[in-house]
Amino acid sequence: MNWQALSVFIVLFAFVTVLGFYAARWRRGDLNSIDEWGLGGRRFGTVVTWFLLGGDLYTAYTFIAVPALVFGRGAIGFFAVPYTLLVFPFVFIVFPRLWSVARRHGYVTAADFVRGRFDSRLLGLLIAITGILATLPYIALQLVGIQVVIAAMGFDGTGLVGDLPLIIAFLILAAYTYTSGLRAPAMIAIVKDLLIYLTVIVAVIVIPMHLGGYGAIFDAIPTDKLLLAPPGGDSFGAYTAYATLAFGSALALFLYPHSVTGLLSASSRKAIKRNMALLPAYSLVLALIALLGYMAFASGVQHMPEYAPYFDRYGPNFAVPALFLHELPDWFAGLGFAAIAIGALVPAAIMSIAAANLFTRNIYREYLRPDCSDRHEAGTAKFVSLLVKVGALAFIVFLPSEYAIQLQLLGGIWIIQTLPAIVLGLYTRWLHRWALVGGWLAGMVAGTGMAAAQHFSSSIYPLEVGGFTVAGYAALYSLAMNLAVSVVLTFAFRFVGAHHGADATASEDYDEDIPRLA
Amino acid sequence: MAERRVATKAAWYLGLLIIFAGAMWVPFYNRLEPRLFGVPFFYWFQFSWIIVTAIATALAYKARL
Numbered sequence: 001m002n003w004q005a006l007s008v009f010i011v012l013f014a015f016v017t018v019l020g021f022y023a024a025r026w027r028r029g030d031l032n033s034i035d036e037w038g039l040g041g042r043r044f045g046t047v048v049t050w051f052l053l054g055g056d057l058y059t060a061y062t063f064i065a066v067p068a069l070v071f072g073r074g075a076i077g078f079f080a081v082p083y084t085l086l087v088f089p090f091v092f093i094v095f096p097r098l099w100s101v102a103r104r105h106g107y108v109t110a111a112d113f114v115r116g117r118f119d120s121r122l123l124g125l126l127i128a129i130t131g132i133l134a135t136l137p138y139i140a141l142q143l144v145g146i147q148v149v150i151a152a153m154g155f156d157g158t159g160l161v162g163d164l165p166l167i168i169a170f171l172i173l174a175a176y177t178y179t180s181g182l183r184a185p186a187m188i189a190i191v192k193d194l195l196i197y198l199t200v201i202v203a204v205i206v207i208p209m210h211l212g213g214y215g216a217i218f219d220a221i222p223t224d225k226l227l228l229a230p231p232g233g234d235s236f237g238a239y240t241a242y243a244t245l246a247f248g249s250a251l252a253l254f255l256y257p258h259s260v261t262g263l264l265s266a267s268s269r270k271a272i273k274r275n276m277a278l279l280p281a282y283s284l285v286l287a288l289i290a291l292l293g294y295m296a297f298a299s300g301v302q303h304m305p306e307y308a309p310y311f312d313r314y315g316p317n318f319a320v321p322a323l324f325l326h327e328l329p330d331w332f333a334g335l336g337f338a339a340i341a342i343g344a345l346v347p348a349a350i351m352s353i354a355a356a357n358l359f360t361r362n363i364y365r366e367y368l369r370p371d372c373s374d375r376h377e378a379g380t381a382k383f384v385s386l387l388v389k390v391g392a393l394a395f396i397v398f399l400p401s402e403y404a405i406q407l408q409l410l411g412g413i414w415i416i417q418t419l420p421a422i423v424l425g426l427y428t429r430w431l432h433r434w435a436l437v438g439g440w441l442a443g444m445v446a447g448t449g450m451a452a453a454q455h456f457s458s459s460i461y462p463l464e465v466g467g468f469t470v471a472g473y474a475a476l477y478s479l480a481m482n483l484a485v486s487v488v489l490t491f492a493f494r495f496v497g498a499h500h501g502a503d504a505t506a507s508e509d510y511d512e513d514i515p516r517l518a
Numbered sequence: 519m520a521e522r523r524v525a526t527k528a529a530w531y532l533g534l535l536i537i538f539a540g541a542m543w544v545p546f547y548n549r550l551e552p553r554l555f556g557v558p559f560f561y562w563f564q565f566s567w568i569i570v571t572a573i574a575t576a577l578a579y580k581a582r583l
Contacts, residue, residue, distance in 0.1 A: 075560060078564065215557070228560075291561075
């Protein structure tokens, strides 16, 4: 047991627990309404939104998995950099429209918007189900992040006892999410982000000093890992995989329910736009974190016998914890581990709130209890957020963590299928509602099929075009399929004169800075 | 006036498009040389592109796009 690391870890963890419960009193509102519980009353300004979105999008799993990929496979893992770089200009242009229309009509979820825009309960339901399906494994993955750092501190018991620290951590999280709603992760995100910045800045200064500078670190990496495989006779090498992964992930990110929740909780359009110029600060940190993978490789932790059992168990995911243990003083490693674990709590809380909002608004209230009161609605959302977390916990405790990783990979492919309805829907109603349903179905089947063909181990699909292999992100390929089907079916439905439904929104709803409340 | 605004907007979108293209044009940056402080081009180019993107987005915000 690493007592120094553990003590620092426990103190920081206890601190954020107190914050989580205290958050219920912050900017006090009636937590028995879903707008207050699930969106923090839509009152977060630029600064809080910056911490909240940063804490939301850069998850613990990112901090473990991105350097793990760089550590294990080299340059391809760096796709996370162009990915986060593409996200912000895209969101800057598109998503303030979602904020405005949601504010005007009181939409809490993207599915609310789609239902109103296209006058289709079915389409709203499909968007909600896709969101929930994509979110659940993502929550489970956060637990994998916590699991790895807990093991790194010397808890290597197996079975239920070994998982006890994880179970306790998650139950505490479930309790304060229940009482405080989105205010809890918003407040904790501030601590989390400060800890992450501190850890990363210290790590990228201190560790290279031990290893002889950045030049020496890169010199220690085999050349074929440093660069992407170039195009050969009958393929584009890793080029198309790299570019499509970055582009597809960027398109998908803000379709995830937890991103939408973070976005809609902002107090103004301006706060969102300003954030898109400020959030790249996290991209810089992410790029540095990716480099930790090379630092781990250069420090040779993979050959050290004391870490061998962990690498056996967690694979390359243990690269960063091993690096911290080996290169940093124990107490600082504890601080880094706390940063990662708290970095898991924030997104896990927001994801569970987002999934609960979707279930409550678009399944429960829409189909099961249309007459339910606002108070009852908020109560249901709180209960569902508990259920979601317990489910994720059971998943991780009882099933191998590869399942969560594979499902999350599928989640990215699934969530992008909501793009035509949500993103294009923000601009036009040209696509017919039933055509969107057809496109969604085609995209889901095609995308899942492509992932299945890779035995769910990779989301890169080697598309064969006339004997030439174009390896690309399956999400993007299946999205193309989705769009093609949507367009063709739209012509078909228009031709037979199928009814369009009524638009609940007006064109001026999308551009207003401080819209009137409906 | 309105036409001018549309033109400005189009110019900004074009700028953001160039940013996108820079990030996606892998053949351009998939190389080791020139290195910067021992860091291969592939890495330092993408690092600096983050900063370029942040500045461009900030300018777009300032221009009330």
